[in-house]
Amino acid sequence: MTEWVEGKVLQNRRWTDELHSLQIEADIEPYKAGQYTRLALDIDGTRIARPYSFVNPPGTTYHEFFFNSVPGGPLSNQLLELEIGDTIWLAPKAAGFLTLDEVPDGRELWLLATGTAIGPFLSILKTADPWQRFDKVVLAYAVREAKDLCYADRMDALAKKHAEHFVWLPFVSREKVKGAMPGRITTALEDGSLEQRTGVNLRPSSSQVMICGNPEMVKDSMEILKSRGLQKNLRHTPGHITVERYW
Numbered sequence: 001m002t003e004w005v006e007g008k009v010l011q012n013r014r015w016t017d018e019l020h021s022l023q024i025e026a027d028i029e030p031y032k033a034g035q036y037t038r039l040a041l042d043i044d045g046t047r048i049a050r051p052y053s054f055v056n057p058p059g060t061t062y063h064e065f066f067f068n069s070v071p072g073g074p075l076s077n078q079l080l081e082l083e084i085g086d087t088i089w090l091a092p093k094a095a096g097f098l099t100l101d102e103v104p105d106g107r108e109l110w111l112l113a114t115g116t117a118i119g120p121f122l123s124i125l126k127t128a129d130p131w132q133r134f135d136k137v138v139l140a141y142a143v144r145e146a147k148d149l150c151y152a153d154r155m156d157a158l159a160k161k162h163a164e165h166f167v168w169l170p171f172v173s174r175e176k177v178k179g180a181m182p183g184r185i186t187t188a189l190e191d192g193s194l195e196q197r198t199g200v201n202l203r204p205s206s207s208q209v210m211i212c213g214n215p216e217m218v219k220d221s222m223e224i225l226k227s228r229g230l231q232k233n234l235r236h237t238p239g240h241i242t243v244e245r246y247w
């Protein structure tokens with residue numbers, strides 16, 4: 001199999017100085033919502049590759065990736081600079097298990113994301129699966145400042161379309177913002193305010209939780225959920241918590 005497929009940049013959307021979305025045209029293999037691929041650029045004669053989650057659902061004519069510039073990071077700071085028509089390399093085959101086919105059935109589906117890790121959930125929410133398999137879908141999306149809250153219009157549109165089924169709750173941790181929860185997802189999980197605010201109960205008998213992003217948030221959320229009786233979802237031992245760490 002070819003190791004890399006050449007892609008062309010169709011769009012580089014700048015949300016803030018640090019946050020961008022790339023749309024890329026590339027002939028890669030089909031993937032599942034929630035998966036990631038590797039993007040690569042040739043930098044000073046070396047091909048530097050990193051994993052990035054698909055934002056768009058399978059079957060789209062382009063591929064979209066949402067990322068931030070990490071201080072000193074070799075690839076992310078070069079991705080920011082890409083222009084329409086530039087070449088970018090993609091791994092031909094997607095990977096990853098943060099997909100709904102790995103998640104057992106339930107009544108409530110909880111999606112917890114920090115920062116750019118909203119990407120895989122945007123992809124999943126654009127498919128029919130969550131709406132067919134769960135009565136309620138709750139998305140908690142945490143960022144530092146209001147300006148970092150990207151794709152909010154997509155979430156609003158989903159909330160309109162799936163009014164009875166979908167609750168999305170932004171968290172803004174470093175400034176006060178009307179309509180957003182203050183602080184961190186982990187605090188709201190622990191003190192019950194996440195359930196109070198969404199009006200949805202989190203329980204081992206019927207809830208499934210997918211978590212993605214900052215590894216400390218993933219770890220701490222899992223500990224809190226385990227103390228509530230939820231278990232990590234493993235292929236040989238189905239549970240309630242399915243995770244992906246971004247670093």
Ligand SMILES: Cc1cc2nc3c(=O)[nH]c(=O)nc-3n(C[C@H](O)[C@H](O)[C@H](O)COP(=O)(O)OP(=O)(O)OC[C@H]3O[C@@H](n4cnc5c(N)ncnc54)[C@H](O)[C@@H]3O)c2cc1C
Nearest residue numbers: 036050051052053066067068070073074075076116246247
């Ligand atoms: C499965 C998977 C999927 C991923 N999907 C995405 C994605 O869709 N969007 C995205 O922005 N990143 C994603 N990442 C992270 C991404 O692969 C890169 O690590 C990141 O873009 C930084 O690349 P870099 O080469 O500039 O720095 P790196 O050398 O990769 O990272 C330097 C340091 O930056 C920190 N870091 C890495 N990624 C992030 C991040 N996203 N936010 C904050 N700090 C970070 C870590 O401390 C890391 O050690 C994913 C990672 C994994 C493992």
Ligand SMILES: NC(=O)c1ccc[n+]([C@@H]2O[C@H](COP(=O)([O-])OP(=O)(O)OC[C@H]3O[C@@H](n4cnc5c(N)ncnc54)[C@H](OP(=O)(O)O)[C@@H]3O)[C@@H](O)[C@H]2O)c1
Nearest residue numbers: 018068070071114115116142143144173184186214216217
């Ligand atoms: N304005 C900026 O300067 C800016 C903006 C975006 C990104 N960046 C750069 O991008 C990188 C990533 O930043 P990011 O904001 O995308 O990701 P992040 O640091 O993971 O923060 C995203 C959200 O996750 C929360 N969080 C962090 N650790 C947590 C934990 N252990 N438990 C629960 N919640 C936790 C943060 O809350 P807290 O605020 O409480 O940490 C914030 O609400 C950084 O290197 C940063 O320099 C900078």
